[in-house]
Each structure stands twice: as C-alpha cells, then as structure tokens.
Amino acid sequence: MFVELVPLLQETVVVPSLFQEFLAAQADPDGGHRLYDLYAEEAPVAFEGRLLRKGEVDREAFAQAHRDICLQGIGRLPVFESVEIVSDNVEEDGGLAVGWFSARELGDGQLANVALGLRLEGGDWRIGWCLVASALQYWSYSQGLLQTLAEYPWLLADQPVLPRSSLDASYCRLFRQSAVDLSFLPETRFGCHMSGACCKFDYNIALPPAAQVLIDAIPWEGIKPALKGTKLEVRSDGQLQLKANRETCRFLDERRQCLIHQTLGRQPFGPCAVFPFAFAQTPDGVAVSTSLVCGSVRNRLGPSLSDRQDDVRERLFLAPVRSPDGFRLAPALEIPWESFRRVETILLQLLDYSHVPLHQRLYAGNRLLDALRRNEPIDLSAWLEEPPGLLADEYRATLRTYLSKIFDWDRRAFAGLPRGLSLDLHHDRLRDEPVVVDILRNLLFSKVYSYPYDLTTAHNMSILLYVLTVIMQSSVEGPLPDELWQELAALGGHGLLASLLPDSAPQGLKELLGSSEFGQWALWY
Numbered sequence: 001m002f003v004e005l006v007p008l009l010q011e012t013v014v015v016p017s018l019f020q021e022f023l024a025a026q027a028d029p030d031g032g033h034r035l036y037d038l039y040a041e042e043a044p045v046a047f048e049g050r051l052l053r054k055g056e057v058d059r060e061a062f063a064q065a066h067r068d069i070c071l072q073g074i075g076r077l078p079v080f081e082s083v084e085i086v087s088d089n090v091e092e093d094g095g096l097a098v099g100w101f102s103a104r105e106l107g108d109g110q111l112a113n114v115a116l117g118l119r120l121e122g123g124d125w126r127i128g129w130c131l132v133a134s135a136l137q138y139w140s141y142s143q144g145l146l147q148t149l150a151e152y153p154w155l156l157a158d159q160p161v162l163p164r165s166s167l168d169a170s171y172c173r174l175f176r177q178s179a180v181d182l183s184f185l186p187e188t189r190f191g192c193h194m195s196g197a198c199c200k201f202d203y204n205i206a207l208p209p210a211a212q213v214l215i216d217a218i219p220w221e222g223i224k225p226a227l228k229g230t231k232l233e234v235r236s237d238g239q240l241q242l243k244a245n246r247e248t249c250r251f252l253d254e255r256r257q258c259l260i261h262q263t264l265g266r267q268p269f270g271p272c273a274v275f276p277f278a279f280a281q282t283p284d285g286v287a288v289s290t291s292l293v294c295g296s297v298r299n300r301l302g303p304s305l306s307d308r309q310d311d312v313r314e315r316l317f318l319a320p321v322r323s324p325d326g327f328r329l330a331p332a333l334e335i336p337w338e339s340f341r342r343v344e345t346i347l348l349q350l351l352d353y354s355h356v357p358l359h360q361r362l363y364a365g366n367r368l369l370d371a372l373r374r375n376e377p378i379d380l381s382a383w384l385e386e387p388p389g390l391l392a393d394e395y396r397a398t399l400r401t402y403l404s405k406i407f408d409w410d411r412r413a414f415a416g417l418p419r420g421l422s423l424d425l426h427h428d429r430l431r432d433e434p435v436v437v438d439i440l441r442n443l444l445f446s447k448v449y450s451y452p453y454d455l456t457t458a459h460n461m462s463i464l465l466y467v468l469t470v471i472m473q474s475s476v477e478g479p480l481p482d483e484l485w486q487e488l489a490a491l492g493g494h495g496l497l498a499s500l501l502p503d504s505a506p507q508g509l510k511e512l513l514g515s516s517e518f519g520q521w522a523l524w525y
C-alpha cells in the first residue's frame with residue numbers, strides 16, 4: 001500500500017521554506033491572500049461550514065474568512081515555532097512530495113510531528129495538505145491527503161476554537177483535549193469487542209456532507225471494489241444517511257471490522273467515534289453516559305471509565321455535548337442544579353437497593369418526587385415497604401392501550417416476540433435484574449430526559465421501561481435474546497422519550513407523562 005519514495009534533491013530547500021511561508025501566512029490575520037496562493041488548486045479547505053477545493057473558493061472571500069477566524073481565535077489558536085525538517089521525499093513521477101517536520105507549539109511547549117504534502121502546479125510547488133500526526137509515518141501524498149480529509153467532518157462542526165486549517169484541527173484533536181471534569185456511573189465499563197452491534201442495530205446514523213469527500217477519496221479498488229463509487233443518500237436536512245433503520249452499515253466487513261477505521265487507522269466519523277458514549281454538560285463538568293446497546297457495556301466488560309479517561313476525552317472532542325436549558329423536578333418546575341443533582345443521586349442509590357424488589361424501589365423514587373413537588377415530608381423507609389395501591393379499571397385500560405401501541409412499533413426486535421403477547425404485569429417474572437438496573441440507572445444518569453425534560457418524566461420513563469422488560473421476560477422462556485436487550489437499552493437511551501414525547505406532542509400529554517400519578521399507575525398496573 002505504501003508508495004516508493006525517493007529523497008528530494010533540488011527541492012530540499014523548497015519544502016522547508018514553503019512550510020515556513022505557510023506558517024507565517026497562517027499566523028497573520030492579513031495573510032489570507034498569501035495563504036490562498038500557497039495552496040494548490042485541489043487542496044481541501046474549510047469555507048463557510050463546507051469542505052471545498054481551494055479552486056472553488058473566491059480569493060477575496062477566503063482572505064476575509066481567514067482574517068475573521070484569526071481574530072476570533074487570538075490567544076487560542078496554535079502558534080508553531082522551532083521548526084526542523086525531519087525528512088522529505090518526492091514521489092516517482094516527480095510531481096508530488098511529502099515533507100515531515102518537528103515543530104514546537106509556543107503556548108503548550110508541545111513538540112508535534114507535522115506532515116506537509118506538496119504538488120507541482122505550473123512549475124511551482126504548492127501545498128496540497130498539512131496536518132499533525134501522532135507519529136512520523138511513511139505516507140504517500142495521497143495517503144496524507146486522505147488523513148487530511150478525515151479531519152474535515154468534525155473540523156466543520158462546532159469546536160471550542162474555529163481552526164484556520166487542518167493543521168490547527170489535527171493539532172487540537174491530538175493535543176488540546178478538554179480538561180473538563182468528567183462524571184460517570186462507577187460501574188460503567190467498556191472495551192470494544194468488535195461485535196459490530198453498533199453498526200447493525202436498528203437505528204439511523206447521519207453524517208455531515210464532508211464525509212462524502214472522504215469516502216470518495218478512499219482507494220476502494222484495493223480494499224473492497226464493490227464500494228467504489230459509493231454515494232450516501234442526502235437527507236432532507238442536508239445530512240448524509242450512513243445507515244437507515246434495519247440496515248447493516250455497508251462499511252462493516254465480513255470480519256466485523258469497519259473498513260473506514262481500518263483504512264485510516266482511526267475513526268473519523270463523529271457518531272461512530274463517539275459510540276457508546278453520550279455527553280451532557282452540567283455546571284460540574286460533563287456527565288458521560290453509555291449506550292447499553294453495546295454488549296461490552298451491558299455485560300460490564302473492559303476497563304472502567306475512570307481507567308480510560310484519555311480515550312473518553314478524545315471522543316469528547318468529536319461529539320456534540322448536549323447543554324441544558326434548565327434543571328427541572330417536573331415539567332415547568334425548575335430547580336437549582338445542586339438540588340437536581342441531589343435528587344438524581346438519591347434516585348440512583350434507590351435503584352441499587354438490591355435487597356428490595358425493583359418495583360418497590362421505583363415506587364419509593366416515585367413517592368420521593370411526588371413529595372418534593374408537593375413540599376411534603378419524606379419517608380423513604382416507609383415507601384420502600386408500602387403495599388401497592390389499586391388501579392382503577394379505566395386507567396388500566398388506558399395503560400394497556402398504550403403498552404400495546406409500543407409493542408406495535410415497527411421495530412425488528414419486537415417482531416420476534418410471540419403473537420398475542422400477554423400484557424399482564426407479573427413482578428415476580430423479572431430476571432437478570434442487575435442488567436435491568438444498569439439500563440435504568442443509565443437512563444436517569446444520561447440526562448437525555450432532563451433537557452428539556454425533567455426528573456419526574458425521566459423516572460416515569462424508567463418505570464415504563466421496567467414494565468416493558470417484565471412483560472417481555474414473561475413472554476420468553478429463558479434469558480432474553482441480545483436483540484431484545486439492545487432494544488430495551490435503546491429505548492432507555494432516548495427511544496421511549498423521542499417516540500412518546502416528540503417536541504410536537506400536545507402539552508397535556510407532556511404533563512401526564514411528567515406527573516407522579518402516571519408513574520404510580522404504571523407500577524400498579
């Protein structure tokens with residue numbers, strides 16, 4: 001796969017001087033015109049949120065955008081000095097060259113390996129790409145171009161500082177990882193065991209449009225010829241559809257390896273790189289939850305999250321972090337973050353009381369939320385023992401209709417359930433309780449339900465998920481198949497809320513699903 005490279009002769013002076021010129025123009029807010037001229041016509045550049053060839057961008061507009069980015073990023077964009085050339089090579093046809101430099105970033109004092117791809121254009125050497133690599137590599141010009149294109153899908157996303165080029169983007173990805181405090185559930189573990197479950201599961205994955213340029217640039221003829229010419233479908237929102245529900249991703253090979261990851265040595269697509277993690281911003285830092293669709297997370301295999309924080313931080317750089325618009329006890333009942341965190345902690349602890357039946361723990365959590373809302377006395381010990389109440393027939397009928405509608409959703413896993421599934425709830429049929437508890441704790445901790453939803457809605461969703469689990473377990477002999485566990489985990493991740501309470505749902509329904517009464521009815525059902 002590596003291209004035979006030979007040392008440069010007369011170009012040995014050109015390569016370092018072009019790199020120095022590039023760095024000077026990049027660092028200068030008024031250097032946009034010079035930077036534009038230094039780039040080859042084919043060089044990929046990020047412009048107005050899109051990935052384009054330099055030749056497609058107006059010189060004046062490019063210079064203006066460069067100036068704006070420089071001014072916005074003063075004090076935050078990387079500044080390189082002490083540049084030393086490490087190696088330079090020209091490819092056999094003499095029109096393409098790759099140079100490697102060691103450069104120190106001024107603020108961090110970090111030594112970086114920088115690669116520069118040059119191409120001969122009209123008798124002059126021009127810059128085709130430039131980026132920081134984790135180690136010196138024997139890249140050909142086109143391999144370096146591919147690595148550069150891999151920076152773009154996330155380079156175009158919102159980042160703490162807008163990069164001027166792929167050089168900035170790759171440096172920040174490798175060396176400017178967020179130092180934010182991370183919190184996670186202590187029991188969470190993860191190590192990829194290449195089950196491929198995440199690439200096959202029944203959900204959509206969307207990518208930014210720049211991903212298509214990267215897919216086009218991959219030399220598929222030497223990897224999997226059938227994928228040559230692959231064009232991802234453009235959705236109505238302008239995003240690209242990597243895979244639809246019920247589809248296995250076309251880039252997953254027979255050995256359950258991702259061909260994109262294999263080819264590039266890392267995963268450039270944000271949704272894939274981030275899985276199974278999800279991030280929620282809080283005033284204390286970032287809460288890291290995990291998808292239990294992944295068998296490794298569900299079965300607690302692999303290192304704990306506290307032992308893989310560097311990995312989590314690198315992924316954090318590639319993913320959107322959901323931000324709250326407030327913290328709520330119940331719909332429209334805003335509370336301070338400290339109170340929210342305290343109540344969430346008690347609910348999580350209650351779920352861990354393994355000596356008490358799970359439905360009773362959920363009931364105590366429900367009563368706690370109700371008492372807090374009404375400003376009434378709290379007595380968790382009594383609630384953990386209180387016998388269930390009686391549900392009026394009309395509510396039971398409404399809940400039955402609700403549950404049967406959920407089982408009618410067009411989901412691959414539900415199709416495997418027995419026809420005429422009994423909707424009766426038998427608490428004593430609960431099995432594999434630790435896995436169910438992990439799913440429910442993750443549901444609460446993920447805070448998906450808190451933005452813009454709230455603790456009571458979140459807790460009600462966990463009760464509903466418990467009810468669905470027991471109904472499924474009552475209908476299947478032995479352990480639930482993986483497909484059903486994945487479905488329950490996905491419903492706990494965001495599926496129940498997104499499907500039951502889309503933004504467009506009537507206010508009355510939002511209030512009902514966010515009321516403590518709803519949680520109680522579901523438990524007494």
Ligand code: SF4
Pocket residue numbers: 198199205242249250251252257258259260261267269272
């Ligand atoms: S691109 Fe790779 S990691 Fe992402 S879904 Fe496809 S096979 Fe899986």
